[in-house]
Amino acid sequence: MEDRLLLDLQKLETRYSVGRADVHAVRDVSLKVHRGETLGLVGESGCGKSTLGYSILRILPENGRIVNGHCLMEGSDLLSLSEDELVNYRWSKLSMIFQGAMNALNPVLRVDDILYEILRAHKDVSRAEAMERIKELFDLVGLARDHMTSYAHELSGGMRQRVVIAMSLLCNPSLIIADEPTTAFDVVVQDQILAALEGIQDKLGIGMMLITHDIAVIAETCDRVAVMYAGQIVEQSSTEAIFHAPAHPYTAAMLNSFPSVRGPARCLVSLRGAPPDLTNPPLGCAFAPRCPLAVEQCREANPPLEDLTTDAQHLARCYFAGSDAVTEAWSAEESQTGGAGG
Amino acid sequence: MTTLSRTMVPEPLMSIRAAEKSYRLRMGFMASLMGKRVPEIRAVEDVDLDIGKGEVVALAGESGSGKTTLGKVLSLLEPPTSGSIWFDGLQLETLSGREKRRMRRRIQMIFQDPYESLDPRFTIFQTLHEPLIVHGIKDGGVTHRDMTRDVLDRVELRPPEDFLDRYPHELSGGQRQRVAVARAIILHPDFIVADEPVSMMDASVRAGVMNMMLRLKNQLSLTYLFITHDLAVARYMADRIAIMYLGELVEVGNTDTVINQPAHPYTQILLSAVPIPDPTYGRKRVAVPGEIPSPTDKPSGCRFHPRCPYTEDICRHRRPGIVPLVDGHLARCHFALGVQGGNKTKKDRSAG
Numbered sequence: 001m002e003d004r005l006l007l008d009l010q011k012l013e014t015r016y017s018v019g020r021a022d023v024h025a026v027r028d029v030s031l032k033v034h035r036g037e038t039l040g041l042v043g044e045s046g047c048g049k050s051t052l053g054y055s056i057l058r059i060l061p062e063n064g065r066i067v068n069g070h071c072l073m074e075g076s077d078l079l080s081l082s083e084d085e086l087v088n089y090r091w092s093k094l095s096m097i098f099q100g101a102m103n104a105l106n107p108v109l110r111v112d113d114i115l116y117e118i119l120r121a122h123k124d125v126s127r128a129e130a131m132e133r134i135k136e137l138f139d140l141v142g143l144a145r146d147h148m149t150s151y152a153h154e155l156s157g158g159m160r161q162r163v164v165i166a167m168s169l170l171c172n173p174s175l176i177i178a179d180e181p182t183t184a185f186d187v188v189v190q191d192q193i194l195a196a197l198e199g200i201q202d203k204l205g206i207g208m209m210l211i212t213h214d215i216a217v218i219a220e221t222c223d224r225v226a227v228m229y230a231g232q233i234v235e236q237s238s239t240e241a242i243f244h245a246p247a248h249p250y251t252a253a254m255l256n257s258f259p260s261v262r263g264p265a266r267c268l269v270s271l272r273g274a275p276p277d278l279t280n281p282p283l284g285c286a287f288a289p290r291c292p293l294a295v296e297q298c299r300e301a302n303p304p305l306e307d308l309t310t311d312a313q314h315l316a317r318c319y320f321a322g323s324d325a326v327t328e329a330w331s332a333e334e335s336q337t338g339g340a341g342g
Numbered sequence: 343m344t345t346l347s348r349t350m351v352p353e354p355l356m357s358i359r360a361a362e363k364s365y366r367l368r369m370g371f372m373a374s375l376m377g378k379r380v381p382e383i384r385a386v387e388d389v390d391l392d393i394g395k396g397e398v399v400a401l402a403g404e405s406g407s408g409k410t411t412l413g414k415v416l417s418l419l420e421p422p423t424s425g426s427i428w429f430d431g432l433q434l435e436t437l438s439g440r441e442k443r444r445m446r447r448r449i450q451m452i453f454q455d456p457y458e459s460l461d462p463r464f465t466i467f468q469t470l471h472e473p474l475i476v477h478g479i480k481d482g483g484v485t486h487r488d489m490t491r492d493v494l495d496r497v498e499l500r501p502p503e504d505f506l507d508r509y510p511h512e513l514s515g516g517q518r519q520r521v522a523v524a525r526a527i528i529l530h531p532d533f534i535v536a537d538e539p540v541s542m543m544d545a546s547v548r549a550g551v552m553n554m555m556l557r558l559k560n561q562l563s564l565t566y567l568f569i570t571h572d573l574a575v576a577r578y579m580a581d582r583i584a585i586m587y588l589g590e591l592v593e594v595g596n597t598d599t600v601i602n603q604p605a606h607p608y609t610q611i612l613l614s615a616v617p618i619p620d621p622t623y624g625r626k627r628v629a630v631p632g633e634i635p636s637p638t639d640k641p642s643g644c645r646f647h648p649r650c651p652y653t654e655d656i657c658r659h660r661r662p663g664i665v666p667l668v669d670g671h672l673a674r675c676h677f678a679l680g681v682q683g684g685n686k687t688k689k690d691r692s693a694g
Contacts, residue, residue, distance in 0.1 A: 158633060186404040186405055186571055186634075187404070187571065187572070187573070187616055188611065188630055188633070190615070191617070191627065195629075214617070215545070215619045216616070216617035217617050218619075219618065219619045219621045220617045220618065220621070220625065239621045243621050254545060255619070257545040257546040257548070257549040258545050258549075258619045259578040260577075261601055261613060261616045262618050262620070262623060263620065267553075268549035268552065270547065270549040270550030270551075270553060271550070
């Protein structure tokens with residue numbers, strides 16, 4: 001596994017200055033992504049998942065800064081590269097599909113010219129070579145070649161998103177970070193985009209980091225999952241383990257808050273309260289105020305990310321990790337209300 | 343052609359018959375001088391639906407299917423172009439202005455985006471107070487302040503005093519939507535049209551709002567038309583599901599039946615596209631060619647035929663009527679029974 005290691009994030013800390021205070025958006029995050037693997041990064045809005053993506057690419061907004069940690073990509077630390085050196089990494093080793101990017105395509109250029117510009121900026125290619133590459137990618141993401149000469153406004157949202165996916169692949173990156181790539185779409189189009197992403201993974205075997213709040217999308221597309229809460233990874237494991245044996249109460253709550261069209265009808269769990277204010281992160285477990293299991297210890301000291309296996313296959317940041325209490329934590333909750341649906 | 347007499351709805355609170363809503367598109371001055379015809383969009387076409395007292399009916403479909411337009415018609419925000427709507431025995435089109443205003447108290451709407459539907463310059467109290475003033479509710483024995491406190495308590499914004507003097511920007515998205523629900527129930531309505539009320543929320547917040555809405559429905563004897571694009575949400579909320587495609591209802595039935603034995607090919611495709619939050623489920627993906635066409639240019643015959651895996655000649659030429667199946671289950675498809683039973687062979691076609 002280690003020789004397939006692509007991205008190795010170590011103890012990453014990212015903060016935003018807001019007025020005189022600092023928002024601790026990403027706190028002590030360590031993650032690995034391997035070649036041929038899709039890692040799902042899941043959490044509620046504001047938990048820091050997009051900030052983590054921006055930190056890896058070093059495209060944080062003005063008030064954001066990385067205060068600590070390493071981001072090793074094939075051996076070099078992206079955080080210590082100069083801006084010039086970093087340019088060689090963006091697009092060609094590491095690219096990102098931004099949330100809503102399909103609405104930001106240049107309206108006055110044809111789609112093939114948009115892609116050609118990017119390719120030309122990074123590689124010494126002739127227009128003919130570039131067009132060949134673009135044709136290949138259109139086939140890969142399931143877009144008809146006729147659309148190469150279209151303008152963005154002539155394409156539907158789903159088609160534009162596929163253009164953006166093709167764009168991210170232009171320079172053969174070994175890792176793609178996709179930030180909520182399916183969120184804005186209806187279910188049928190969402191499914192087409194998921195199929196395109198899965199197709200890419202099958203054919204190219206690159207590494208992929210899928211940032212989303214939709215656990216159904218995670219269940220179907222990811223090999224491993226990292227669950228984020230209040231800027232920290234609270235649980236990390238294989239997709240199967242996360243869904244069938246969640247070790248953190250937050251993960252369990254998330255799974256129980258999601259309706260499905262299949263399986264038995266059941267009551268959904270909702271969380272009371274809100275995530276903590278990250279200008280002043282709590283000393284104890286960030287989830288404690290909303291957690292039915294919380295005891296004194298939880299409020300006093302933040303639990304470490306503990307290894308429930310021997311080889312770091314399942315990590316969880318909870319004093320009760322792995323005990324039955326976690327899976328049972330929500331069964332008593334919300335019993336007074338119920339779904340009407342069959 | 344489309345009789346719904348077999349529908350098993352006890353005591354319909356609202357009945358819609360042959361409702362249609364068209365919009366005229368604007369066209370350029372030159373085009374109008376040249377005598378071109380004004381293009382028309384039939385956003386809602388030929389809709390028949392009964393909604394029973396105390397029922398939750400989910401209206402589901404992709405964007406552009408006309409579900410919001412139908413919601414606006416049913417909440418009296420827009421008059422239908424033709425057809426009729428009965429509410430509690432009264433035909434709405436025949437009502438006088440004064441009667442209509444009284445009716446508006448009984449029918450409320452909740453919108454998708456609580457960031458836009460709440461006035462940012464109003465405190466929560468002012469937001470909740472406004473409908474009381476508009477409808478001339480007496481500020482008497484039970485004061486307006488008491489009424490606003492009561493509805494905030496009902497939507498679980500507690501203690502209410504802490505919320506009355508705050509502004510929307512001080513609340514989270516979930517709390518704002520709760521305020522929108524409070525505003526909808528303060529006039530004691532019978533019927534609420536909720537247009538994608540939970541689609542902008544995180545899962546745990548969404549679950550809380552859905553549970554609250556179901557509880558309020560029971561406590562206040564409400565009836566909901568719950569508009570959503572998410573069939574998993576529809577399944578959780580609704581007693582019955584109505585599926586819309588290009589302005590038509592293509593399938594209506596009990597939640598269990600529509601989810602487990604869909605009779606319209608479009609419903610089957612929609613369901614097969616929903617990701618399942620279980621990594622071992624192994625969902626089979628059904629490729630659908632193309633995307634929903636523009637309502638200005640609807641296909642001939644069955645509106646779904648260009649994307650349907652079962653299309654035959656008749657589908658291209660003749661628009662299917664409503665086919666009644668068991669238990670008030672209805673589907674607008676020439677081959678509904680065969681599609682539902684899985685005895686209809688699919689045409690081999692590649693995804694476009």
